[in-house]
Amino acid sequence: MKAKILSAGVVIVRREKGEFLYLLLRAYNHWDFPKGVVEEGEKALDGALREVREESTITDLQFTWGYQYRETGPYGIGKVARYYLAETQENSVSLPINPEIGKAEHEEFRWVNYNDASSLVSPRVRSVLDWSQDILKYIDI
Secondary structure (H helix, E strand, O other): OOEEEEEEEEEEEEOOOEEEEEEEEOOOOOOOOOOEEEEOOHHHHHHEEEEEEHHOOOOOOOOOOOOEEEEEOOOOOOOEEEEEEEEEEOOOOOOOOOOOOOEEEEEEEEEEOOOHHHHHHHHHHHHHHHHHHHOOOOOOO
């Protein structure tokens, strides 16, 4: 049996004008939350924080709702993605150059509400979006 490859990331939200906005990153035609492969010896949460910093430059994250997470089913070559939910006050995002590939990993980012996010992401990512929305929908903004 093949060992699963764990990818970890963060569903990042910020409060604006009475609603939560989600940060989505686009690589090719695929919209997703910041995430990447957890390195050997690295804890999943630490990998998620590193990936957020590397892919978006965001470092201000509050895990307001705890450290629970949602994992996707296997995809690609046996990868499983684990997502945590965090809040930020930052709205400035940069898509820095990844030195290993010589370009940014993503072409675009957007801060979008739940409905817009739901229309952009794939079913695999939508399950994570819906999980986060189930937590957030009862929060007074």
